[in-house]
Amino acid sequence: MTATATPWRPHAHRLADDIATDGVLRSPQWRAALETIPRHVFVPRFYTQQPDGHWSETGHDSPDWLDQVYRNQPLITALATTARGNQVTVSSSTKPGLMIRMLEALDIQDSHRVLEIGTGTGYNAGLLAHRLGGDQVCSVDIGADLVAAARTRLHSLGLYPALDIAHGGAGLPGHAPFDRIIATCSVPAIPWAWAEQTREGGLILADLKRSVHAGNLVLLARHADRLQGRFLPRWAGFMAIRDTDGAPPDLRIDLTPEDGDRSTTALPLHPWESLIPWMLTHARLPSPLTFGYRGAAGAGGHQWAVFTATDGSWCAVAKDSRDGRREVRQQGASRIWDEFENAHKQWLDLGQPQWDRFGLTVTPDAAHQLWLDDPDSEHHWTLATTL
Ligand SMILES: C[S@@+](CC[C@H](N)C(=O)[O-])C[C@H]1O[C@@H](n2cnc3c(N)ncnc32)[C@H](O)[C@@H]1O
CATH class of the missing domain: 3.30.160 (Double Stranded RNA Binding Domain)
Structure with a gap:
């Protein structure tokens, strides 16, 4: 089905309304992007895990595909099989409300150059390219097939951001500097390469997770000698960064x-x-x-x-x-x-502080310092730098 033949616009309007009702969508520019970029072009099929553990596929020939694609929900879009034969998720289309929450938090201006880590379906790169123009947007993913598919979809809509197959931990030095970096996979530590590729005063928004659930989205400003900023008040979780294109290694739990x-x-x-x-x-x-x-x-x-x-x-x-x-x-x-x-x-004992009271400072030696309320707080924690 082509973008023009599919009756998707009322669905896209409803999606934008839903996200606005939640108080997340504030900028007319992001509303215009949501209403103009067809999510269904980026999600021709998605996978749903069934109670018995197997994954079922919903494709564009399924009666509820279009409706589901324009709901404010994440959709698993790629699976891979591990050495032990387990099917694991390797890519998804992020919940649009979360994507907009991140784009709003980044305070993106028309002149900005933006790097996205984790191209996935290409939908978010499409939102960014609609807002800024393709020449101001770069996106990388470790999945070669993912990037190829995203490129085809974006080009079919007349959008030409710079896409690359690369380990996003290294950023995209050939296209730096950037005003904003947005990571749509979680990282156990913020790579200093991202800081080096961000202009002073620029912002990086990433999901810092030491382990599954142990962390949150953190918005960091680039200072001459450090990155510093606060965790976002609402918790969110992204799939973890992978080191290779394919399924991550199986979890081995050899213990009694x-x-x-x-x-x-x-x-x-x-x-x-x-x-x-x-x-x-x-x-x-x-x-x-x-x-x-x-x-x-x-x-x-x-x-x-x-x-x-x-x-x-x-x-x-x-x-x-x-x-x-x-x-x-x-x-x-x-x-x-x-x-x-x-x-x-x-x-x-600290009174159960929530995410909005925590911040992070990252320095070029890779040190990560968590703090409560302000960077000089007596309550601070150092995360191990060897991972
Ligand atoms: C939640 S999905 C991204 C969603 C995407 N932004 C979109 O709009 O569809 C996370 C992506 O991170 C990618 N990823 C994982 N490890 C990576 C790495 N080392 N470098 C770049 N991308 C990586 C995955 O392949 C996956 O596509």
């Missing part, structure tokens, strides 16, 4: 929870139930964590939520609780759950 040192906990099990305490926990750990589940070992055994660090340390927390407490097992040099308990207590 029953072997670990025993304790119990009353704290919530899942990282998304304690977002800020988990971010603070990372200042107490030498490396990012991976998170997964491990099934019951046998009849009567527990099912465990498992956190592992790259130094081999791990902790496992039983999913079942008794009298409000769960079993905990830990092993290794990093006492992961103990550190989480300590960070959680510190957060309670």
Whole structure:
């Protein structure tokens, strides 16, 4: 179906209205971009995970495809198969309301040159190119097929941003300097290369996540000697940056929870139930964590939520609780759950500050300093620089 033959405009208007109703869409320029750039051209199909774990495809021949594409929701658009045969998501079209929230936060002006990390479908590059003109927009993705498809779609609409197949961690030095950098995949640390490619006074908006859920979007201003800024008040999550084109390596959890040192906990099990305490926990750990589940070992055994660090340390927390407490097992040099308990207590003692009170300073030596309320605060945390 072509962009012109598809009756998409009323859907695009409704989408813009929905995002405006949420209070997110404020600028007439971004409303015009939402109403002019057809999302369905960038999302000819999407995938939905079914309760049994398999992914079903909805293509443009499906009756509800158009309606779904213009809903304010993220859509998974690319899957890859890991070495162990697991299907994992490698690209998506971000929830449009989140995309607009980020574009509004970046305070983009007509003269700006913008670099996007994570081209994906090309939709956001399309919004940017509509607003600024293709010659002021660059976008990179590590997925060669993704970039090729995005290029074809953008060209079909008469939009010509500079697209490149590259590891976005290096930015796009040949096209620098930029006034704005927007990353639409999460990063465990802000690459200093992005700072070097941003004009002084320019802004970088990225999803800093040490581990899944342990972090948030942070808006950083380029100063001569540092990047500095605050986390956005609302939490959001992007898929993590990959180092290769293809599926990331399978998660290996080679451990026997029953072997670990025993304790119990009353704290919530899942990282998304304690977002800020988990971010603070990372200042107490030498490396990012991976998170997964491990099934019951046998009849009567527990099912465990498992956190592992790259130094081999791990902790496992039983999913079942008794009298409000769960079993905990830990092993290794990093006492992961103990550190989480300590960070959680510190957060309670500080009065449970939310994202709007946290900020970040990044310096050329790659140091990342979190702070509460202001950069000179007595409450600050250093994130490990070796990842
Ligand atoms: C949420 S999607 C981006 C959505 C996109 N902005 C859009 O409008 O459709 C995240 C993208 O980040 C890309 N990505 C992951 N690792 C990357 C890397 N190292 N460099 C550049 N892009 C990367 C993925 O391939 C994926 O397409």
